[in-house]
Amino acid sequence: MTEQLNRDLLQRWDQEDELAGFREQFHLPDNLIYMNGNSLGVMPRQALARAQDVVGREWGNDLIRSWNINHWIDLPQRLGNKIARLVGADEGEVIVCDSTSVNLFKLAAAAVRMQPGRSKIISEPGNFPTDLYVLQGVEQFSDGRVQLHTVEREQLFDAIDEDTAVVVLTHVHYKSGSMFDMAALTARAHEKGALILWDLSHSTGAVPVDLNGVGADFAIGCGYKYLNGGPGAPAFLFVARRHQATLQQPLSGWFGHANPFAMRDDYEPAPGIERTLCGTTSVIGASVLEVGVDLMVAADMTKVRAKSVKMGELFIALVEQRLQGLGFTLVSSKDSAQRGSQVSLRHEQGYAIMQALIARGVIGDFRAPDILRFGFTPLYLRYVDIWDAVEVLADIMARGEWQSSEYQVRTKVT
Amino acid sequence: MTEQLNRDLLQRWDQEDELAGFREQFHLPDNLIYMNGNSLGVMPRQALARAQDVVGREWGNDLIRSWNINHWIDLPQRLGNKIARLVGADEGEVIVCDSTSVNLFKLAAAAVRMQPGRSKIISEPGNFPTDLYVLQGVEQFSDGRVQLHTVEREQLFDAIDEDTAVVVLTHVHYKSGSMFDMAALTARAHEKGALILWDLSHSTGAVPVDLNGVGADFAIGCGYKYLNGGPGAPAFLFVARRHQATLQQPLSGWFGHANPFAMRDDYEPAPGIERTLCGTTSVIGASVLEVGVDLMVAADMTKVRAKSVKMGELFIALVEQRLQGLGFTLVSSKDSAQRGSQVSLRHEQGYAIMQALIARGVIGDFRAPDILRFGFTPLYLRYVDIWDAVEVLADIMARGEWQSSEYQVRTKVT
Incomplete structure (x- = not known):
């Protein structure tokens, strides 16, 4: 990733993104950057209507006949x-x-x-x-x-x-x-x-x-x-x-x-x-x-993969630029050919840092003992989301927010 | 069952039924008598709202955090x-x-x-x-x-x-x-x-x-x-x-x-x-x-069982009164202590008869080779429903409706 990265550039990437239209098919809560689609994907907007239909009409009205008619x-x-x-x-x-x-x-x-x-x-x-x-x-x-x-x-x-x-x-x-x-x-x-x-x-x-x-x-x-x-x-x-x-x-x-x-x-x-x-x-x-x-x-899987790779490279580049010397090491391969659609970082305070991130609306997840995972889902994640997520992470590190006692106690099951 | 059975009497039983209030908690489609709760129970009214809530709010808004907060x-x-x-x-x-x-x-x-x-x-x-x-x-x-x-x-x-x-x-x-x-x-x-x-x-x-x-x-x-x-x-x-x-x-x-x-x-x-x-x-x-x-x-399971037994006895008594000599035999035990919450009849034209019943809005089911099943679900079935179901069955037999070619071909999977 050789270009000079800045938020304006990434906005242009989003504007030019051929998959951008998929984002509106998903329900994305306000003020949330969701980088956990590798654990639980977000809700497609039509999923709610489909749930209502299968429960209310197919089960509720058509009952046992649905095995055939539906x-x-x-x-x-x-x-x-x-x-x-x-x-x-x-x-x-x-x-x-x-x-x-x-x-x-x-x-x-x-x-x-x-x-x-x-x-x-x-x-x-x-x-x-x-x-x-x-x-x-x-x-x-x-x-x-x-x-x-x-x-x-x-x-x-x-x-x-x-x-x-x-x-x-x-x-x-x-x-x-x-x-x-x-x-x-x-x-x-x-x-x-x-x-x-x-x-x-x-x-x-x-x-x-x-x-x-x-x-x-x-x-x-x-x-x-x-x-x-x-x-x-x-x-x-x-x-x-x-x-x-x-x-x-x-x-x-x-x-x-x-x-x-x-x-x-x-x-x-x-x-x-x-x-x-x-x-x-x-x-x-x-x-x-x-x-x-x-x-x-x-979606065209070739385009999905191309965007996923670009997102992963962007995230790694931003982490290298913004989080140098703060105790993070890259767990995932830098070679995109050997990496899926996520990037994992190791940090000895990984659990607390992830809790602080989640509290700020950036949802990744933590895997014991020290791994922070960030998933890239090209259908609903934007390049600017990755920029913003790294900004929040850098800010948390600068302020030492993760040291708050509420983030230290491991109460979460996942 | 020694009382003289008639629809008015059964309406009184329904009025006196301590479980009657549960019926309104379920969605029962119009013009349907559902005697197949032993295969697929009907939809509780709250089930639709619950489906909306778990999909729209818990998944849609709270996402992965729901493992903890929900x-x-x-x-x-x-x-x-x-x-x-x-x-x-x-x-x-x-x-x-x-x-x-x-x-x-x-x-x-x-x-x-x-x-x-x-x-x-x-x-x-x-x-x-x-x-x-x-x-x-x-x-x-x-x-x-x-x-x-x-x-x-x-x-x-x-x-x-x-x-x-x-x-x-x-x-x-x-x-x-x-x-x-x-x-x-x-x-x-x-x-x-x-x-x-x-x-x-x-x-x-x-x-x-x-x-x-x-x-x-x-x-x-x-x-x-x-x-x-x-x-x-x-x-x-x-x-x-x-x-x-x-x-x-x-x-x-x-x-x-x-x-x-x-x-x-x-x-x-x-x-x-x-x-x-x-x-x-x-x-x-x-x-x-x-x-x-x-x-x-x-619900009080003792009352559920008492109503279930009474419904089973009612159904058997009505079948004996109304379907004599029409080729039906009782498969289930006449002794309620040896019977669950369903009554099964055998008839060599069982498949076609059940299709004709379903077409008239009485939903039981058929199990190969010759069994018609009728389930009794005390929370949402009324005594008059059983009366009406047997009336329809008797009418189908009197008219020979089951002989219609559309009911003879086995197209249904269940």
Whole structure:
């Protein structure tokens, strides 16, 4: 970033921004700069109307008939097919259901079952906690047949071997924002006969993903971050077509049956991606999620990525200019090709500084023990917002606001 | 039911009904008699406002801060403690999360793990399909350590033996409405050293349940039937306090961790019921569910049950009077003590008859191959509604309306 940065320049960037029109599709509270869309995306304006419609009309008036007349029965597939377009998957390869954690359990357990002679699940230490916890659950319930091995990312490539059943990695790291080379690691896994499962929670809607382009086997992802699906929105999962006919997943509930309403005693998995479903669709959550997905599908992911990269570079440049010598270090890679849509800083007073920032209306978040995270969501964040956020941060540091006792006590859960 | 039944008499019953006031708390579409609350409960009027509030204010305005200021973090426990009062459980023994199917997997797998020397899971044929399917999943992923045995209910008592790890039964049968003697079967399971897991999907909010009174080990239940929580509402589960410290469930996601936001690599289960949580709470669905739960908690379950029984007896008496010789047989028990809050009829033209009924505004449902189900929801159904429903049914039979070709083709999914 070589240009002389100032607020006027950034206003011009915003005026010239081809994605600027999306901002008015979102509800952005006054006096707030929201840099936490990597944790919980903001509310699309239409989401409120959609919530009213699914609750008041579809449930309230149409009641049980909505399974047919309002197409509740197809909701997981319909949404899945939309998300497929964001991650380089084909029709019938993605479906919306349950939570990211539950979906990881289904696919990790299924992957292990597809590899009867292999005993290793490989992941990395410091992966998003639920990924490691769920894999520990898969390990424990395998009664010793598979073991989870966590390998530092520098050694990952070499650690994937002929005994590896499945590699489970998060494409963009939740804390550092570091991004794996999905193509290289997928190729490596396949070279060794291993399967690979990508967690796209911090990728989908933020960085281009081409699951079929790289030949990925499985993926999971989150509905409430960059897809702006609402708090606790249903998640999604991907199974490459070539695996669908043989995939056996343990959570074999009735919505995964070939003919759920035949109400037979014996489970017979649906022929396609539907076999990964378990219980009844959370209709309200999925309906609200669809609004966010529709907005993301309407955006050009190439432009989203270009703006995201420019925002990240701008933030790093401003931090370097304005926060020199104040104890901040850059955690994320300076190389945009290795960074998702967030920048993380380390500071030993990270918790207190983030509380002070939030009190001033700049919402990022904190991840223990010392990480401040700032997410860039090109559909609703402006370049001037980044300028203003760094100004506030510099001011907090200059005034020592973070030293206030109210920011020191850790009362927040997230 | 010995009184001479007529519509005037039933209007008097409605006037004298102590639960009548609850009806106005629900949105009941015009010209509809809804006897399908056992499948999807109707919308409480406040549910629409609650949906608007959680979406528009809590998500839209407060965003990520809602985990703290709007208490999203405690939602599973808060709702669980309310539902506990409906099922005879104590504070900290019930929690709201995921779907009924997912929760069954967690607890059935955990129960099997608590019984290392025992190889049988016992259930009954014709149990609700998802229960059998999920248990088949537990069986399959145990690699031969446990097998599912389905035993006809007459032989169940004797089938529970020293090799039984866990008995999994649905308290009120989804199709017939038959109700198990929960106390007797729980005692029998314990006598043989087995654990017991009750599916309360068709019980909670419909019939009194006393989990701790009978000494039950585990239970699961549904949010969208008699709790009126909305389509695909989150489900709940119960773990008796005595089992909580040792319970290991396979879906060990981050919300089940002792300290989720410490973001450590190793899973450490939360000390209490929270260890059954997996992924992020579906906040919108759970918030809407709370409205239905609050209404049910406000009702006296003894009165709910008394009205439910009276409605069931009324329906059976009217069917006997008005539908003699038309091919209907009663599937549900005539003994109210053995029946939940629904009455099922068998008719070889059941599908077409139900379609004709629905077309005339009487909503029951059909379960293959030949069952018509009629649910009684004392909080919003009137005695005159039952009179009117049977009148319509008799009229449909007299006119042969069900023979219309449009009702013969099976296009409906549910």
